[in-house]
Amino acid sequence: MGTFIAIVLSAVLTNNFITVKTYGVCPFLGVSKKTSSAAGMGIAVTLVMLLATLVTYPIYTYVMVPLGIEFLEIIFFIFIIASLVQMLEKIIQKVSPSLYGAMGIYLPLITTNCAVLGVTELLIGDMSAILGEGVAMNIGWALLYALFAGLGFTLVMIIMSGMREKLNYYKTHKALAGFPIAMVTACFICMAFTVFSYISI
Amino acid sequence: MNKYKKITLDGLIFQNPTFMLVLGTCPTLGLISSAFSAMGMGLTVLVVLTLSNIIISALRKVIPSSVRIPCYIVIIATLVTFMRMFLEKFLPDLYDSLGGFLALIVVNCIILGRAEAFASKNGVAESAVDGISNGLGFTAALTVMGIICEFLGKGSLFGAQIMNFQIGMLATPAGAFLVYGICIAVFVYIIDNFERARRVKANKLARENLLKEEA
Numbered sequence: 001m002g003t004f005i006a007i008v009l010s011a012v013l014t015n016n017f018i019t020v021k022t023y024g025v026c027p028f029l030g031v032s033k034k035t036s037s038a039a040g041m042g043i044a045v046t047l048v049m050l051l052a053t054l055v056t057y058p059i060y061t062y063v064m065v066p067l068g069i070e071f072l073e074i075i076f077f078i079f080i081i082a083s084l085v086q087m088l089e090k091i092i093q094k095v096s097p098s099l100y101g102a103m104g105i106y107l108p109l110i111t112t113n114c115a116v117l118g119v120t121e122l123l124i125g126d127m128s129a130i131l132g133e134g135v136a137m138n139i140g141w142a143l144l145y146a147l148f149a150g151l152g153f154t155l156v157m158i159i160m161s162g163m164r165e166k167l168n169y170y171k172t173h174k175a176l177a178g179f180p181i182a183m184v185t186a187c188f189i190c191m192a193f194t195v196f197s198y199i200s201i
Numbered sequence: 202m203n204k205y206k207k208i209t210l211d212g213l214i215f216q217n218p219t220f221m222l223v224l225g226t227c228p229t230l231g232l233i234s235s236a237f238s239a240m241g242m243g244l245t246v247l248v249v250l251t252l253s254n255i256i257i258s259a260l261r262k263v264i265p266s267s268v269r270i271p272c273y274i275v276i277i278a279t280l281v282t283f284m285r286m287f288l289e290k291f292l293p294d295l296y297d298s299l300g301g302f303l304a305l306i307v308v309n310c311i312i313l314g315r316a317e318a319f320a321s322k323n324g325v326a327e328s329a330v331d332g333i334s335n336g337l338g339f340t341a342a343l344t345v346m347g348i349i350c351e352f353l354g355k356g357s358l359f360g361a362q363i364m365n366f367q368i369g370m371l372a373t374p375a376g377a378f379l380v381y382g383i384c385i386a387v388f389v390y391i392i393d394n395f396e397r398a399r400r401v402k403a404n405k406l407a408r409e410n411l412l413k414e415e416a
Contacts, residue, residue: 021301022230022374026310029226071286075278078307082274111274112308114227121304175390179223183382190375 003135004144010130011148013196017115018156019189020197024115028157029182031106038161039154044106046150048088049119052081053146056120057139077120082111115153119146159189205330212334219342220388224310228302229343230381234372236359238298239347240340245288245295245303247336249280250312254332256280257320264321273316274307281306311339342384350380 017023024045031041056077064070089107093100110116123142130145131137163185172181218224225246232238256276257264264272285303288296296303306312315335320328351357354372356364370376 019374022227022377023305025226025230026224029223071282074282074285074304074307075275078274078278079271082271111270112310112313114305114308117308118301118305121301125301173386175386175393180382180386180389183378183385187375187378187382190373190378191370194373194375 003132003141006130006132007141007145008148009199011145012152012155013193014199015130016152016156016193016196017118017149018153018186019193021118023118024113024153027106027109027113027115028153028160028186029179031109032157032161032164032182035158035161035165037106038157040103041106041109042150042154042157044103045110045113045115045153046147048081048085048107048110048113049116049146049150050143051084051088052077052116052120053123053142054139055080055084057123057142060124061139073121073124077117081116081120085111115149119149156189156193160186163189204327208327208330209334212331212336213338213341215392216335217338217342217388218311218314218335219339220385221392222314223385224314225339226381227305228309229346230374230377231302232299233343233346233350233377233380234354235298236344236347236351238295239343241292241295242299242302243336243340243343245284245299246306246309246311246339247333249277249284249306250315250336250339251329251332252280253277253312254315254320254328255325257316258323258325258328261321269321270313270317273313277312277316278307311335346377346380346384349384350376 015021018025018028027041027045032038059076059080060070060073064073064076085107089100092103092107123137123145127137127141127145131141135141160182164182167181167185176184212218216222219229228242228246229239232242253273253276257273260272260276281304284306285296288299288303315331319331323331348358350371351359352363353368354370354376356362356367368376371380
């Protein structure tokens with residue numbers, strides 16, 4: 001139970017992907033102009049992160065480590081993620097056209113999203129600080145971490161899009177309009193998330 | 202010669218990947234809390250970008266356009282794997298300071314963006330120049346922001362302690378966002394003014410020529 005709480009709190013709040021690790025900032029700045037699109041992007045990223053972990057973690061542990069080809073992890077992982085995203089796009093297009101209409105445009109962007117490759121790379125690394133003593137890493141914890149890291153990503157995306165929708169009502173200087181003012185907004189969100197670093201598990 | 206000058210100026214200033222196009226933001230924000238790691242990241246990207254541009258432009262007639270993106274990704278991933286082995290062996294300090302962001306160079310939008318927008322349409326020499334100038338633009342931007350963040354946030358420069366005064370917030374991701382945003386605003390403001398001045402000058406010259414012709 002302790003490990004469960006530690007993973008959830010760490011993935012969503014204390015080690016949030018955007019505000020602490022700065023993974024996946026491109027979609028965070030690019031697709032956060034409207035709350036609906038931000039939520040769609042966040043859910044799509046969560047789904048792909050979960051699926052990518054489900055495939056890459058067993059392949060790394062049960063195929064690449066016994067064969068001694070760990071050094072090829074980057075090539076394997078990026079290829080798995082790219083083909084997964086392609087496959088997911090085709091499946092969604094066939095099964096549910098309405099979902100495809102809402103989410104389809106974000107899927108191709110996810111291949112080059114650092115958050116997805118970041119979470120797969122992170123999970124095969126040293127996770128003992130989060131898991132606690134005497135708890136071995138396994139596929140269950142890996143999937144849990146991926147799921148909640150994706151939800152943390154979605155949370156920050158939605159907060160950011162809400163603030164950017166409000167920002168549209170104000171006039172900003174020409175040089176500050178667009179990305180600069182979005183980054184200053186992101187700075188305040190990061191500062192707010194700093195509070196969670198006082199949580200000790 | 203003029204063509205190469207234009208490619209270089211575009212990569213360094215007018216189409217600067219960090220300030221004008223805002224690409225490759227993840228490693229930028231994650232590493233500018235220290236000038237050393239920011240510069241190391243910039244130089245690593247410079248090497249990978251130049252090599253990938255050269256290889257992709259050399260192979261541009263062989264790669265079928267329907268599967269070009271997977272091909273580019275495999276080429277870039279191979280280069281990053283080589284780069285990671287090289288750094289682990291010869292520059293362990295830099296390898297440690299880059300951490301997880303080293304593997305994430307694969308999904309850096311600058312490299313895939315230049316491959317798609319430039320190297321797939323131009324010759325090897327132009328692509329090499331484009332890779333070097335874009336890489337230098339990225340390195341310069343990261344180093345400048347790294348120096349600002351490290352000097353104000355930790356009171357040191359490239360690891361050497363200079364002063365005791367420090368604003369700790371600037372060495373965290375929050376400060377990185379703030380410094381990056383302000384740097385973009387200042388850069389865009391300067392470039393805008395510069396281009397406006399150039400346009401006014403050109404208009405004035407054209408008007409004088411017209412008056413001369415009339416007279």
